[in-house]
Amino acid sequence: METLMELAATLGPRHCLTASDDIAPYAVDWRGQWKGMPAAVLRPGTTEEVAATLRACAAAGLAVVPAGGRTGLCGGAVVPANGPPSVILSLERMNRIRDVDARDFSLVAEAGCIVQNVQQAAAAVDRLFPLSWGAQGSAMVGGALSTNAGGIRTLRWGNARDLVLGLEVVLPDGRVLNDLRRVRKDNSGYALRHLFLGGEGTLGVITAAALRLVPALKRVETAFVAVPSPEAALNLFSRVMGSGAEVIAFELIIGTCMEIMSRNAVGIRIPLPLGSPWYVMVELAAAHPSVPLREMLEDTLAAGAEAEEVLDAAIADNEAQRAMIWRIREDWPDSGRREAPCINTDTSVPVSAVPTFCARVEAVLAERWPEGRLIAIGHAGDGNIHVSLMAPTGTPYEAWSARARDAEAIVNAIAVELGGSFSAEHGIGQSKRHAMVTHKDGVALDLMRAIKAVIDPRGMMNPGKMLP
Amino acid sequence: METLMELAATLGPRHCLTASDDIAPYAVDWRGQWKGMPAAVLRPGTTEEVAATLRACAAAGLAVVPAGGRTGLCGGAVVPANGPPSVILSLERMNRIRDVDARDFSLVAEAGCIVQNVQQAAAAVDRLFPLSWGAQGSAMVGGALSTNAGGIRTLRWGNARDLVLGLEVVLPDGRVLNDLRRVRKDNSGYALRHLFLGGEGTLGVITAAALRLVPALKRVETAFVAVPSPEAALNLFSRVMGSGAEVIAFELIIGTCMEIMSRNAVGIRIPLPLGSPWYVMVELAAAHPSVPLREMLEDTLAAGAEAEEVLDAAIADNEAQRAMIWRIREDWPDSGRREAPCINTDTSVPVSAVPTFCARVEAVLAERWPEGRLIAIGHAGDGNIHVSLMAPTGTPYEAWSARARDAEAIVNAIAVELGGSFSAEHGIGQSKRHAMVTHKDGVALDLMRAIKAVIDPRGMMNPGKMLP
The missing domain is CATH 3.30.70.2190 (Alpha-Beta Plaits)
Incomplete structure (x- = not known):
């Protein structure tokens, strides 16, 4: 396929995987419950390469499934069984911690950083990154933010959403939303980042985040x-x-x-x-x-x-x-x-x-x-x-x-x-789409669909996930 | 005007003000910097009445400017000088605290509740509602949330946004988005409430909120x-x-x-x-x-x-x-x-x-x-x-x-x-729209306009505010 050959040239052949042995690990989730074969696995190393990848996929009509540590429980990072031709866009190579600032209580991490590595980088400057759950040794920042991960300390410090100061996001058409600021207060317009946090990759690809740190526990x-x-x-x-x-x-x-x-x-x-x-x-x-x-x-x-x-x-x-x-x-x-x-x-x-x-x-x-x-x-x-x-x-x-x-x-x-939710912290992915039909407020669903339609009008981002 | 007569019948004549003496206080902000005359001041007392008001205004082509305690600094709750025919929709009568639950550390307040009254209701059950700033004795919950108010304690507990568990919002067409839940974790789809929090009334009218309380300070x-x-x-x-x-x-x-x-x-x-x-x-x-x-x-x-x-x-x-x-x-x-x-x-x-x-x-x-x-x-x-x-x-x-x-x-x-913002905590309103043109990221502005266009396609909600 011409697009994949172009992408192999852009990303380097080692980062445009098409051999079935190379793809196999990405074609199933870790529990073995969700399976789907991508046309390729793309592993861009920079934000610009992610943007080029999305532009190329948009032009070729290839759907894009973003993936990180792939520890999710809802099949969100796997190609759906009967979906359109899709590639896996793995953020694993974007694993740099770009900045740690102890005075600002902030850390800027790329989407492919393992959550535990972020915790350790914070600890090295006597700070705590409080997000914590069982899979933190494999889970990556991009997935944690895209699913608004919870865990064992949300009681005190909230979900992933609450620990984000700024985001860098590549939109479906390849434009970059650059909101990667470390500033704590910004009331200049709609809080766009909250659409991508917990958006399960259906509106764009989170490539980096400015994260909030807190004082280390003594x-x-x-x-x-x-x-x-x-x-x-x-x-x-x-x-x-x-x-x-x-x-x-x-x-x-x-x-x-x-x-x-x-x-x-x-x-x-x-x-x-x-x-x-x-x-x-x-x-x-x-x-x-x-x-x-x-x-x-x-x-x-x-x-x-x-x-x-x-x-x-x-x-x-x-x-x-x-x-x-x-x-x-x-x-x-x-x-x-x-x-x-x-x-x-x-x-x-x-x-x-x-x-x-x-x-x-x-x-x-x-x-x-x-x-x-x-x-x-x-x-x-x-x-x-x-x-x-x-x-x-x-x-x-x-x-x-x-x-x-x-x-x-x-x-x-x-x-x-009882006033609760059928999807507290794992997200919807493929596994709870049917429950969205049953339990989600109709007006909320209408708004979700309208927002999806304006940001990803051709429905190329993670199709078959979240939205019923 | 026929619509106003209908609304006077719906809301009661005392709550559809058209006499210039009655309107005058709503035609200027408290610093006297922003002035604009509404066609009427409407004071619905319930969510249903807010919905009926928005439906009637939409049908009549009347723009709607939501207002609360009107302590804002950016002219957000005043009719703009050269804007379309507009009404002020004052939430002042929706001032009930619907629920306080000390075990849940939550409180459900209507938009017209004065912030200090919320603080006192929390204190009465040995809890703290931490949002606090100079105008808290006049400012109302709806305005605080619509402007994502900051204040003197955001260092510890964040802005208004961070203290919201759920929202009730009336959309421009009169539909009600009912997300007024007290549950702390819900990952079922896009975080819609964050569009209305800090949205300055340009996407709908916040009528009530489930607020987060914290342990009282000893x-x-x-x-x-x-x-x-x-x-x-x-x-x-x-x-x-x-x-x-x-x-x-x-x-x-x-x-x-x-x-x-x-x-x-x-x-x-x-x-x-x-x-x-x-x-x-x-x-x-x-x-x-x-x-x-x-x-x-x-x-x-x-x-x-x-x-x-x-x-x-x-x-x-x-x-x-x-x-x-x-x-x-x-x-x-x-x-x-x-x-x-x-x-x-x-x-x-x-x-x-x-x-x-x-x-x-x-x-x-x-x-x-x-x-x-x-x-x-x-x-x-x-x-x-x-x-x-x-x-x-x-x-x-x-x-x-x-x-x-x-x-x-x-x-x-x-x-x-220096990586900061030109609008930290007061919002944009009328006063900083020109700065949005200069300083706001172009991609972010495009997304804001796209979202505005799908939720308020006719631009009836608080025109002349926030969006440049």
């Missing part, structure tokens, strides 16, 4: 807590938030998860006895070493025990114990996968509705699928509970998927009814 | 500090941010301001001797009473004194002294106005560029207008320095405006050259 205290119920967890959450301590994480995990993990996880030590119906992980932090964080945590947990919100608690005594608590949280997806297939969701509700949500979901799923197991694990402090319905051990994925498929729609409907 | 320490230079102020800022204390405000004020205030302000006591070239106000806070905030502040200021960043400092010993420090900050606009006319700006630069910005501005203005006085007062912690060029005492406004008009463009150009 003290952290982490507890693993057994609680009798989601209601008790909510009361404990109110207590710890009301205490005035800086709460950076508050995770809720159903007891079933811990039992499965105790069987399946390798090298995990669970710091409390099994048997509690629910567990909580709470982490407090302070940027000043003189804040009496340990006492704050102990006092709050003691008061929680007195109020029967806390059954048992273990506070990490050192960094190794703290890391172990977080390993429990992060190892869940692997432990779960080793146990049995799941129907997964990514729901959120207002924090105060978490107990009602858990109770209603449990009742409905138990009645319809008594053989299934309720999994609930999530960021309770911001209302984002991932509910899954797990198959009995030994059930093949296809069988469970056929039998329990409706569970997703049922859980989504309960979340939306 | 301790606050405030200091008034004399510093030798903006460079010293920046070093002190790095020191206090690096100390790990929670810094909620860091304001920079040129000595000239203090001298003028010592002559013109009534009932102000300045806690340090006059004569320092620059002053800083710094405020630390903690939500937990056991944080040793006073010691943190004293230690930081002592280290700053040793490093010659601090010439002298006064820490407020009680709430009265603290209030006095903030009165100095907030009284400046009045004291300044009593002194002489000014050419004002609303510039921001990256924090690290504040000293360079101040030095370059001072040199250029002093050379061109040796008779003028440099005023610089602003939120140095987020790089937002308001520079003004003040006339010699006794100069009439018109004369100074004619002679020194260019000062604005010169200061704006320096800010933009």
